[in-house]
Amino acid sequence: MPKDGGIGASSKRREDVRFLTGNGKYTDDINMRGQAYVHFLRSDIAHGKITSVDISGAEGMPGVVKVFTGSDFEGVGGMPCGWQVTDKHGQPMQEPPHPILAQGKVRHVGEPIAAVVAETYAQARDAAEAIVVDIDELPAVVDMKAAVKDGAPKVHDDLTSNLCYDWGFVEENKDAVNKAFDDAAHVTTLELVNNRLVANPMEPRVALGDYDRSGDESTLYTTSQNPHVIRLLMGAFVLGIPEHKLRVVAPDVGGGFGTKIFHYQEEAFCTFAAKACNRPVKWTSTRSEAFMSDAHGRDHVTKIELALDGDNNFTAIRTDTYANMGAYLSTFAPSVPTWLHGTLMAGNYKTPLIYVNVKAVFTNTVPVDAYRGAGRPEATFQLERLVDKAAHELGVDPIALRRQNFVTEFPYATPVAVEYDTGDYNATMDKLEEMSDRAGFEARRKESEAKGKLRGFGVNAYIEACGIAPSNLVGQLGARAGLYESATVRVNATGGLVVMTGSHSHGQGHETSFAQVVAEMIGIDEGMVEIVHGDTARTPMGMGTYGSRSIAVGGSAMVRATEKIIAKAKKIASHLLEASEGDIELKDGAFSVAGTDKSVAWGDVTLAAYVPHNYPLDDIEPGLEETAFYDPANFTYPAGAYACEVELDPETGQVTIERFSAADDFGNVINPMIVEGQVHGGLAQGIGQALLENCAYDSDGQLLSASYMDYAMPRAADLPMYQVDHSCQTPCTHNPLGVKGCGEAGAIGSPPAVINAVLDAMRSGGHDIGHIDMPVSPGRVWAAMHGGN
Amino acid sequence: MTQVTMTVNGKSMSGDVEGRTLLAQFLRDDMGLTGTHIGCDTSQCGACVVHVNGEAVKACTMFAVEANGATVDTIEGQANADGSLNVIQQAFQDYHGLQCGFCTPGMVMSAAALLKENSKPTEAEIRHYLDGNICRCTGYHNIVKAIMAASGQDVPAVAAE
Ligand code: FES
Numbered sequence: 032m033p034k035d036g037g038i039g040a041s042s043k044r045r046e047d048v049r050f051l052t053g054n055g056k057y058t059d060d061i062n063m064r065g066q067a068y069v070h071f072l073r074s075d076i077a078h079g080k081i082t083s084v085d086i087s088g089a090e091g092m093p094g095v096v097k098v099f100t101g102s103d104f105e106g107v108g109g110m111p112c113g114w115q116v117t118d119k120h121g122q123p124m125q126e127p128p129h130p131i132l133a134q135g136k137v138r139h140v141g142e143p144i145a146a147v148v149a150e151t152y153a154q155a156r157d158a159a160e161a162i163v164v165d166i167d168e169l170p171a172v173v174d175m176k177a178a179v180k181d182g183a184p185k186v187h188d189d190l191t192s193n194l195c196y197d198w199g200f201v202e203e204n205k206d207a208v209n210k211a212f213d214d215a216a217h218v219t220t221l222e223l224v225n226n227r228l229v230a231n232p233m234e235p236r237v238a239l240g241d242y243d244r245s246g247d248e249s250t251l252y253t254t255s256q257n258p259h260v261i262r263l264l265m266g267a268f269v270l271g272i273p274e275h276k277l278r279v280v281a282p283d284v285g286g287g288f289g290t291k292i293f294h295y296q297e298e299a300f301c302t303f304a305a306k307a308c309n310r311p312v313k314w315t316s317t318r319s320e321a322f323m324s325d326a327h328g329r330d331h332v333t334k335i336e337l338a339l340d341g342d343n344n345f346t347a348i349r350t351d352t353y354a355n356m357g358a359y360l361s362t363f364a365p366s367v368p369t370w371l372h373g374t375l376m377a378g379n380y381k382t383p384l385i386y387v388n389v390k391a392v393f394t395n396t397v398p399v400d401a402y403r404g405a406g407r408p409e410a411t412f413q414l415e416r417l418v419d420k421a422a423h424e425l426g427v428d429p430i431a432l433r434r435q436n437f438v439t440e441f442p443y444a445t446p447v448a449v450e451y452d453t454g455d456y457n458a459t460m461d462k463l464e465e466m467s468d469r470a471g472f473e474a475r476r477k478e479s480e481a482k483g484k485l486r487g488f489g490v491n492a493y494i495e496a497c498g499i500a501p502s503n504l505v506g507q508l509g510a511r512a513g514l515y516e517s518a519t520v521r522v523n524a525t526g527g528l529v530v531m532t533g534s535h536s537h538g539q540g541h542e543t544s545f546a547q548v549v550a551e552m553i554g555i556d557e558g559m560v561e562i563v564h565g566d567t568a569r570t571p572m573g574m575g576t577y578g579s580r581s582i583a584v585g586g587s588a589m590v591r592a593t594e595k596i597i598a599k600a601k602k603i604a605s606h607l608l609e610a611s612e613g614d615i616e617l618k619d620g621a622f623s624v625a626g627t628d629k630s631v632a633w634g635d636v637t638l639a640a641y642v643p644h645n646y647p648l649d650d651i652e653p654g655l656e657e658t659a660f661y662d663p664a665n666f667t668y669p670a671g672a673y674a675c676e677v678e679l680d681p682e683t684g685q686v687t688i689e690r691f692s693a694a695d696d697f698g699n700v701i702n703p704m705i706v707e708g709q710v711h712g713g714l715a716q717g718i719g720q721a722l723l724e725n726c727a728y729d730s731d732g733q734l735l736s737a738s739y740m741d742y743a744m745p746r747a748a749d750l751p752m753y754q755v756d757h758s759c760q761t762p763c764t765h766n767p768l769g770v771k772g773c774g775e776a777g778a779i780g781s782p783p784a785v786i787n788a789v790l791d792a793m794r795s796g797g798h799d800i801g802h803i804d805m806p807v808s809p810g811r812v813w814a815a816m817h818g819g820n
Numbered sequence: 821m822t823q824v825t826m827t828v829n830g831k832s833m834s835g836d837v838e839g840r841t842l843l844a845q846f847l848r849d850d851m852g853l854t855g856t857h858i859g860c861d862t863s864q865c866g867a868c869v870v871h872v873n874g875e876a877v878k879a880c881t882m883f884a885v886e887a888n889g890a891t892v893d894t895i896e897g898q899a900n901a902d903g904s905l906n907v908i909q910q911a912f913q914d915y916h917g918l919q920c921g922f923c924t925p926g927m928v929m930s931a932a933a934l935l936k937e938n939s940k941p942t943e944a945e946i947r948h949y950l951d952g953n954i955c956r957c958t959g960y961h962n963i964v965k966a967i968m969a970a971s972g973q974d975v976p977a978v979a980a981e
């Protein structure tokens with residue numbers, strides 16, 4: 032029987048009511064008295080020296096309040112980078128300054144050069160057209176391998192080259208790995224591209240700065256996944272505002288997918304300009320601006336090799352990756368191809384020796400940073416394409432080869448520095464074979480062939496690492512932040528609770544699922560628990576939501592705080608019931624004395640806490656409010672197996688997804704409905720990457736895909752109904768809820784399944800091409816089948 | 821500036837607009853009806869769908885002056901008279917057809933227009949009709965189910981497939 036409330040129930044989402052009636056409060060819905068609007072004049076040149084910026088024509092235009100250029104920000108900090116990677120020689124990465132408005136040079140199309148603040152948007156835009164910018168154009172570097180060649184034009188003149196870092200992991204293993212390749216019975220080699228993507232949350236970014244002279248206080252309303260992180264970065268490193276004078280609010284946020292983690296120039300600008308202009312200043316991104324100013328994702332070029340012994344056991348993996356950083360380091364960019372990618376290269380397999388090399392490269396493109404999955408989709412795509420290729424080279428069943436090499440004993444320490452606590456990869460693969468009806472595939476293939484189509488079946492396994500932590504470890508790895516999470520639980524006198532969490536919900540439904548957990552712990556109705564998030568003035572310092580960390584880390588903090596509440600409430604109850612504390616039990620919202628019929632209701636205890644007339648004042652303080660900070664002992668490791676079935680029209684190269692099955696192990700599940708929705712969304716993004724999406728630049732650094740006319744977003748007709756299952760559950764061993772996180776799995780696990788299926792379809796038509804890069808557009812497929820590219 | 825008057829969700833509303841003011845901007849900025857969203861600048865995403873004289877229209881592709889004298893319905897006017905969710909809205913909640921909620925107003929307005937012209941659409945018809953509505957969160961699965969359920973067709977319960 033499905034539960035009708037608490038942990039494990041598909042409780043309907045409370046936030047839906049406001050969203051469905053037009054009452055959501057997104058940042059752009061906030062308007063303040065006297066607000067002015069800013070329009071950014073952005074570079075349409077990828078690389079050049081700014082020789083002059085003449086704003087005189089704009090300053091007198093109707094409605095103009097003030098025009099800003101780079102010179103207004105001399106002495107103001109640049110955009111900070113939150114992660115320092117150390118290269119294979121022990122040297123820190125090259126870290127160039129990242130100005131709010133361009134200083135001296137422009138380094139990518141879309142870089143803001145000047146900003147016009149005016150009474151209306153239209154006036155700001157009109158005035159920006161009157162600014163005259165002279166730029167001496169320089170050759171742009173776009174291709175990563177060309178960028179690191181001797182003599183390549185430098186994106187940053189003060190750096191020694193365009194190489195941000197050259198990272199080796201684990202450097203000490205390198206010789207042993209090379210030897211394993213020398214000794215291998217078979218080596219499979221694959222070169223591939225992980226295509227550049229744009230996250231494209233449907234809500235474009237917005238920033239609204241406000242300044243209160245009476246208290247010298249700044250407030251920023253922004254579309255962020257982590258308002259506390261923005262407050263710390265912007266306050267301490269950019270504008271020099273102490274945190275007690277700075278409030279950051281991220282209200283309803285219309286999707287993030289990683290790209291709203293980072294601290295952006297527009298946020299700092301609006302906060303700065305609100306004080307400078309003494310009035311609120313608002314910026315709303317257009318979609319075209321979003322394409323050239325939101326951090327992009329992926330963009331890796333990789334060579335990966337697998338060594339096998341004579342019995343088809345994996346003996347070593349060696350990779351060589353170029354990772355695009357874009358023109359500047361976005362907030363967490365350096366960590367993505369390294370600690371979020373290299374550490375996952377073992378995948379689900381017990382390969383004893385692994386060496387990962389990553390060269391991070393500056394180019395004249397928009398900065399690249401985490402996008403749903405961040406590093407883990409790149410690792411999974413390489414590995415799962417490689418294993419499939421090996422299976423075909425060896426003439427063995429791809430599922431059997433995977434099963435033979437699966438890690439089966441836990442905990443398992445990989446050769447790339449992480450320890451998987453639990454998992455059962457054969458169980459999810461068994462489930463997948465059943466769900467995907469692999470047995471019935473040949474019959475379906477025949478049906479397709481009867482229609483003149485090819486049909487392919489592709490599978491892959493995946494593992495990811497969520498809830499990145501513990502803080503002291505990530506500090507050693509270069510993180511300039513902690514990765515704990517916080518929660519304050521405030522119980523009101525009449526028994527209702529407010530949970531103030533450092534996690535942030537931008538589609539994940541925390542207001543519902545977090546309430547389910549607390550309600551279950553106390554045994555009260557979910558409606559008595561309110562979740563507050565997204566406002567630094569109302570929540571304790573927390574790190575926000577990304578990396579599928581909210582329930583595993585934020586949820587754990589909430590559990591710890593609620594445990595403290597329950598412990599104190601039991602003390603009060605023991606006083607009211609005149610019984611010893613050890614005998615007090617909490618069940619269904621009432622405290623009782625074990626073995627008796629004496630009990631006191633939750634609401635009586637909470638009232639006593641705030642009206643402490645009959646109360647142990649000598650022992651405990653009045654009130655019922657507790658805070659917990661939770662710093663996890665390890666990552667969590669969700670894993671699973673995915674299968675895709677495609678139909679391919681050999682006449683046109685058109686690929687359609689006919690079936691998609693996902694068997695996931697997320698550990699315990701709080702709200703199955705929400706979990707399944709997260710998987711659906713991740714699958715759509717992963718299938719989108721494999722089939723449709725591509726962020727393209729030409730060789731001059733012009734962004735070719737800068738609108739929905741030329742960046743192919745997956746639409747309803749591109750996608751199938753998905754079969755998803757999360758019944759294989761190996762609970763996480765080190766967090767109190769036994770949860771692992773589900774937000775990114777779909778995007779991580781799905782691209783290789785699609786490509787493996789497409790290649791299978793092509794093979795069935797006599798085209799054994801070895802590999803095809805994403806997205807598998809009809810033109811690319813058709814050309815591959817006809818020997819071109 | 822031109823004065824425009826329209827009947828929005830049953831109420832007469834007027835405002836002064838520039839020639840270039842879009843209906844979406846007029847609704848959001850001048851009328852305070854921020855349920856209509858703007859997700860793109862090329863008329864592709866459908867976050868802005870409203871009904872003008874009963875037809876689904878992308879409010880970012882129409883100037884406010886063009887809607888002068890028209891009847892306009894937005895997401896804010898969709899709930900039942902007692903404030904409860906209407907059949908489509910309720911189905912979106914029941915079938916988890918929304919996550920961040922940003923595409924949702926447009927999806928609900930498009931779904932309403934679809935069901936008006938096709939009371940029992942197939943899955944393929946729904947997917948085809950939603951070509952102009954992009955959702956980045958849900959992968960569409962539960963949106964399709966919600967619309968089928970709202971049209972009275974049998975749909976497996978959420979999280980029970
Ligand atoms: S805002 Fe109207 S279609 Fe995107």
Ligand code: FES
Nearest residue numbers: 919923955956957
């Ligand atoms: S629910 Fe977020 S875009 Fe559709």
